[in-house]
Amino acid sequence: MSAQNCTQLGQTPQSAFPVCGTKALKQASVPLCDGRPIPLPSCNDHADYEDVNPFWYKFTCYEAGTLGFTITPNDLQDDYDWQLFDVTGKAPVLVYSDASLQVAGNWSAIPGNTGASTEGTRLMACSGYSEPKWSSMPTLKKDHQYLLMVSHFTQTQSGYQLSFGGGTANITDPLAGAFLRAEYHCMDNRVGIRLNKKFRCATMAGDGNEFELVGSTVRVIGSMGVNCNSGFDMDSVMLYLQQPLPPGNYKVRVKTGRDGNTMLDACDNPIAAGKEIDFTVPVPQSVPFDSIGNIGCMPNKIMVYLSDPVLCTSVAPNGSDFRLSGTLPGISITKATTFCNSKLTDSIELTLNTTIYHEGNFDIDLVRGSDGNTLISECGVQTPLGDRMSFFTKDTVNAAFSSRIVLDCVYDTIFLEHDGAHGVTDWQWSFEDNTTASGRTYEKVYTVFGQKTVQLQVTNGLCSAQHTESILLDNELNAEFAMSAPVLCPLDMAVFTDQSTGHIIAHQWDFGFGNGSRSVNPNPFRYPIGSREQAYEVRLIVENDLHCFDTAIHTIKTVPTCRVAVPTAFTPNNDGTNDFLYPLNGYKTADLTFRVYARNGQLVFESRNWLNKWDGKINGSPAPVGTYAWVLEYTDTEFGNRVFQKGVSTLLR
Template identity: 45%
Template sequence: MRSKFIFLYPLLCLMFIHIDTIQAQQSTCTAIGQNPSTAFPVCGTKVFSQESVPKCGGRSVIGPPCPGGQDGGLTDVNPYWYKFTCYKAGTLGFKITPKVLSDDYDWQLFDVTGHSPDDVFTDRSLFVCRNWSGEGGVTGASGAGTSLQECGGMGVPLWSGMPNLIQGHEYLLLLSHFTPEGQSGYDLEFTGGTADITSPGIPAIQSATYNCLNSTIGIKLTKKTLCKTLTSQGTEFIFIKGTGTITGASGVNCSNGFDSDSLLVQLSAPLAPGDYTIAVRNGSDSNTVLDVCGNALAEGESANFSIAVPPPVELRGVAPVGCAPDQIRIGLSVPVRCGSIAANGSDFRITGTPLASIRGATGNCNANNLTDTLIIQLSQALVRDGNYTITLTTGTDGDPILGECGQPAVIGQTVTFHTADTVSADFDFGLNRNCKVSTLDLTHDGANGVNYWRWTFDSTDNRYTQSATKIYGDFGMKHVFLFVSNGTCTDSVARDINLERTMAALFNVDPGPYCPMDVISPKNESYGNLVSYLWDYGNGVVTVGPDAVPQRYYPTRKEQDYRIRLIVEDNLHCMDTVDHIIKAVTSCYIDVPSAFSPNNDGVNDFLYPLSAYKATDLEFSVYNRLGQLVFQTTDWTKKWDGTVKGKPADIGTYVWMLRYTIKDSGKKVFRKGTAVLLR
């Protein structure tokens, strides 16, 4: 493969004049070409000369394990990256010749097909071959090499074997300058291999597209060309049909790369509708644009495009305004430029009743600063029923609203909209009582066009009429919720209504038990506008009047329950009744039987303190004749059944002890005695 020497990208020499001199491992590489994503494109027929190597880098470069485990220190020190595509499969040969032959240059090749360029730092599978010899001198890949991976260290061969490239695959080549002193560059030459990495063909224009928003022509090329070969004034292009003034040109993504297949030609003003042809000529730098191999976009290359008359900007209508709108959204037939909308809303005038005014306007603008919706901001929300018209006019900026291609919207266009009254869900109610039944009569005034009602009582009962009646058979707090709507505006209100009892029969009495001669005095606590009282004490005595008459009870059984009842009546002849049960006993004398016979005949089957109704803090214990505890309780109703651990106790005499406090007097009592167990 024949080669000739050229200087690689003179512009780069200017970029690196002020590179920091700190240690490479301490500096992040920021210049294009020094990171995988901004790699130099290369041509297999050229020799690339890099005059100096700025200091930066230090990121670890991964690959398969080195023989002997010498992976440490493989980093992109002062790096440059190169990218190319294999157009014909074969071996890749190249050599790197340092400007100072003693300099140590290392390299590694990656196959990045289908990957992000930065994956070279994380994906070990992208490795193709490498040479990280610690020796200085000419290095590369050639038939002299015997291995595809020569790792770090002195005495390691400077030449690696030639890797096999795959047709259609994309590759990245890293060159790392490991010499700690000096910034001398190198020459990179691709030679000796059988693979073809030279992009075939010459650049040509594929298409041209006019962008009226930015007054630019987008030119798509069949292959990438070098950004530096395009003049910033766009002198490589000329109109040969149609009239326009070209003021500049740039390559897409040239700010962070070296080549591009998409060019933007900047015009001084929008183009008029019609047919156009843009053609290529030698620019002020005496050439057209060139690809990486120096192939030029041919003079006379051209592309045709047409510009249609832009569609008119029309106000299509108002989006539903809802309730109490404070902004109005107007749809457009075509997008307009957001910058042409006067921010103070003076492009619009609003008329209608009640009066309204506009305080601002904007658009729902996208990334291109275009909008297909106008947003009119009102000075205050429109809360009353009304009909309104918005008219397009000329704003205080003196310019009309402009479409994407600069076409002005016709002044005088109008849109109309209607607003509805806001509504209130506030309601009135009346309360009627009939003894224990309360009736709520609720009504809403239906003002401002309300035509929908939903009453909810205690979250379960719903009614859908303007007025509603709810009957309650109990008392307490009742929750009423009303939702109303006029089809546009809605409102709701929740209210708690307390249904208080106006009368009730109540009295307080100790449930007992009561001993003979105890006096029972119920205390009346009834309330309301009461006019009559009837007491029934359950013992055959009945009295009238608000105060109960004290009573004594003489039961015919050992224990007997009595029902005391109070019936009251108020001035509305509503009646209420309340009952309490008391217990009366024939005796409250506490004693312990002298004998018992636990034979389940229902007579004297247990040993326990009798009639201990008036005892508190009671403790009853039973011991056998050896002094062993056989039974104990603090509840006098828990009785000894004559067993010990579930087995019948022996016949004989047992000692009992009884401690308690007399409830009425607080006197403490201790007694003991014996009882005979009989069978």
Template identity: 35%
Template structure:
């Protein structure tokens, strides 16, 4: 499958680069995904879309992107297994998918953090794909016989995205697929009613209130009545004049603001959600409605002083922060040059500009903060002569301060060394753990480790793919690179002749390969050598024929040993003779006719003739022996003539001999 489908915890997937337009409609980007509202979803593609490169969990040369993508999101309601099938409308179309767990991660990490990948399919097969018991690996990479990955596990409360990506020419409103959830339906398909998570009150125009409602999930913006008739507040005698949802790019949001015509009294209240004046209900994008009578208790406290309510969570290498106040700030009290604020501390922060947003102010820095530590934010009188003032005229005290903790930035620094073994090598990685690092993710040739000091065995000789992701829970960094390695395994062998004459110089050639530290030669006659290249060996004279076992033991380090053996037969003399008789009856005694001891015969030709002068045997190798047959037929008993021609290796003289032998049966 050359295109892709991605499921995110959030989920995502990769496709080849396609030349097309940039798309920003609902479902085409990971920040505006569709919800999984049914276990069967049919989806057509509207147009071709370019994509952004996503870290490839498979070892490929070409980049993978989320081109021609359809994104879905879901939050798992239970620990479960996720089974699904993606069936193209045209079974000749090719789709791939990847699964990410995006819990605690930003959408930007889809394009930088390979660690989020849970499962994927990159098989080179068109037609149906998905997860199945037939899958063997969670990361199914470029197989030609199985378009399914193994079934992944999903966790309760984790967030996921599903991206379906197509690598081809999109035919609008025709190219598409059917997604069927086959396992984990109740955990994946969103059928739960939205409910209230939090309610709090702020002053509005000094004489009225703004009641903010936080829902447990995003609701459809167009399901809310702007006249606020979906809401009631107990203990309030005034009127709710309007309501709105803070809508995102997908026309959904989880924050509702309700405005009153008079200020709520201090004390306890209840917010109630019900059908509006047209009997319509607030619903999420799957159509699940808030239950009539949904109630949440909240308190209104008397506040007169203006103060900082909270500070936006500070991320890594930030170039801005957002300061939230407990009341709306009067816009005219904010000095445009940012001189109402001053930072002291190790980060050496300079302000570039400030932006007013009512109850919060965004401060942009002149450069990114890269040094970790505690900085103090002090509010002072600006160039306009005053500090910040709320809409009711209450100033924040000069010298009011807050501590901001900036995280240490990190880098993907690591070291490695290779341990060479007998059968395979091992690579050992390490990271120094500086800057508060406490999370490590290593992927080496598809193998994964979360250790600070991981080791991977059976490494390849040549290019090895490494992906690393390091984090101190606030800052992270990743790197994808190739490490070139040479496998230093070794093999032990040598060559030598299998026969010699007493007093001969026998050449021994070491043909061992690889990195070897030590050699031990045993020549079988009580002598030894530790030289890598012993060269020659002379065996002692003996009045009998003798066979010696020659062995070489090679080692690397103190634990890796390999041995190789050969044998050589040494004769008392090398006088060449042909037996006068032989008995080819298979009893193992004198079964063959051949020139004996012809170790020093070069360019040898041995022939045997019958009584008719016909050649019944011929060889140029003296170790090839006549067994008394001709054309697989046994020859009769009788006398045969032989001839032997050769060149004496020692003298260089040509020798010719002839004689007779008797074949006995």
């Protein structure tokens, strides 16, 4: 037999059986149905955990303690699994997605009895034959609600018995049954009764023989538990009467029915025969308007709320029960939508023929509609003509703003202004630097120039709008220049190239030697070459059209020679003179490799940067005095040729 979707009552968390701690529950058979996955992160074994062929049970903990129970298969060769969830304040369906609801479980593959008892050594047993059939007893919390899922892994319809015992928790409801309130409904001559706890639907007869009206000849001819179509228990009852009741005070009494009991809870505890509840049948009244829902901005629908429900059938769908008038012409009601519950509605949505974009004052008057009546109450009373409600609308708003820029060398200012039209009462400015401001006008000051973003959000209390603009502060001035080389060899010419940005009107160069220049890119310049290195400070000052100035400074160095050479000797004695061995004057080299070898051929130093120097040590210890061979390779960047040199240097101390 192939499995089907789990649709039978009790096979889903939402329709779970109510259970009692003092009463064993027998399931004669278990219908086959598809299972849904249950996340069990504590069982990291990649097995499929599903509520296969399940029944679900629900209960409340009335006294904290441990929970013990036994599942006894009718066929002891059948394999049953179970999982317990704490669903307090949660939707039952979350057991399929929220692993935090899990309390304990057992998915062992061993057939026969299972459950929670003193035989268990841990709360959770995963799948497989190596897992124990009994889990330890979980601790329940007072006033928490629980769901127990029993899954029939074996694909047969043989049933089982579920019994509770061995633990210290109390899951038996101690509350005595009672009525909370009763209310008469004219339509269908009904009395709705609210109970103080849940009773099993199956214990109440549908012909109402468990109820009577005290001191009245009107009989109860039917009864129905609310939500009994989708569950096993109820906390509200609807009684149907033989005929309408005239205005007055009445009393409902529960009595023992022809089935030998009143209504019974999950533990077969009855609501005591003789319990009574008073109710009043008021003089029928018409139903007036109560309020209008939030209008908001640009309304095209209006929600009208009533003080009490009216018959849905009394509301003309074309909206003709309502007439709209106001300061803006041409606006009318074209449709009325009801939100019916048991043929009654206490709210009506009115659709307009157009959206209202402007400020206005309006009235909604109740008139006799195309159906020949106004609104009719549950008890059949029409609302008199002339009932009226008022509302107002506001203009839509525009957040566009004007701006004026004042540029300066140090501070730039953007003057912002909104026109305040259409009743705007609140202005919120925000900027790209995460600063904010309020008010109809604002002055934003910047010390860093460039592209800026201004956003304004406005509202008049009902309508809101937002507008964003990009504003360029284009007086950004930055002095910068490039040099042909940071080091000049003999006969080299210095070439300076302007890289400044801004609306520049003047350049002033100071080369640190000789005359300066006012050209954008000055002519190549030759520095004097002496017998020693010499550094010069090169300065560029630029001026923009606002007569603002900025300065860039770089240092250029001249050297007496750029001929690459390796000394024939060096003295690493830390006296500050000739302490290192390295290629001198490697200013115009690239892809350089410098290696030093001991007499036995050992590589004692290697560098790919000519400024990295051998300090005369091998593995951190001073190298012995003697001669060392070196090899030097590099590319001459001036001529582009590859150079190879080798030689020896003497280490002296």
